[in-house]
Amino acid sequence: MNSTAFFLGKGGVGKTTLSSAFALTLARRGAKVLIASLDPAHNLGDALDISLNGKVKTVEPNLDALEVDLAYWVDKYLDDSRKQLKANYSYNVTLNLDSFFNILKYSPGTEEYAVLWAIEDIHCRLGPLYDVVVFDTPPTALSLRFLSLPTISGLWVKELSKLREKILAKRQTITRLNPESPVAASCVDKDDDKVYGQLNTIGARLRKLEQLFAKESFLSVIVNPDQLSVDEALRIQDELTKLDIPLSAVCVNKQGVSDMVWEQNPSLARYPQFVYDFSRGGISTRENLLTIGAGPIADHFLKIVQNPTTERKKK
């Protein structure tokens, strides 16, 4: 068993609480679990009653946790690129490089990519050490952007690869007809062309993440018995459908928080439902998390993980 679970939903619906309760339930049943918070405004440590940072920390036997430091991932990525650039370019071209990278740090999309790199690192480096990896996600906007990035960026990479192939094919023709042309001195083979190679590497990484989100993950959306969180859950469902990412369950949290009559939206009602009553006393300790009753969703998750094809076909 080795699988990944994501809990999505509007800010404040209880993603951290439910994902912590889910992770703790699985850990107490004997599975080795890692829970990672991707939310830039972390509160996973508060839910688990332990101080966390970007490094893996043992919460209790079988349960480890970390809060992803997005600033670290942005810096690390830009630093790697800067070093690579300095190594490949001539000295005079890289004189003003630092100011360029300082601007890039704040360019749109960098934070979403930082989340992706963090997920990739957790999945590839830490994933094999655990039975289950649970992600507590940031609010909807950022979550949807990082979930869609592998598909959107994959399209760009695919088209750029095609264009590069065309360039290489033209270079090959020129070299064949006129070996003395200056073009003959440049790369003509796909295997030798570093840009084409790099496009392939990026493409492979993005496909792996796309596969992780669409085929190997358990995605649960959390709603409260109110219209706003349901509307947002419907938007999440729409976006995930467009990306071909299946939703595995719907959690209705804080049931009974008000006396208002509420009925689940039919579009969300077709997924397995897990209902959690509003805890009037609050959740103040780690043991309180177990009183939420994450057992049924843990059972459903294990059923999907142990028999993925049948369960996905049923959906």
Added chain:
Amino acid sequence: MPQSFGHIIKSAIHIAAQINRERATGLIEFEEKELENIFALLILGGFAGLPSPPPPIANELLPYMEKDLLMLLSRTDLAQDPIGVLAGMFEMG
């Protein structure tokens, strides 16, 4: 020492063949350079407001694109007179 007549003829044939080869590939070379220019513009155009892939992808490709970057800069000179370049290639005017 003066070159033999045979050697001069051989050189003349070689030069004529090379001129023909240059003519045959001139248009393909122009196309190839334009494609390279478009590729570089697509990758780096985001920094100048053109539609481009997400900046982090451009950033990952940048370390391998020094030649393309220099090509892009040199092509900006030709951008002032693209018709002239084409006319020169087809020996018009």
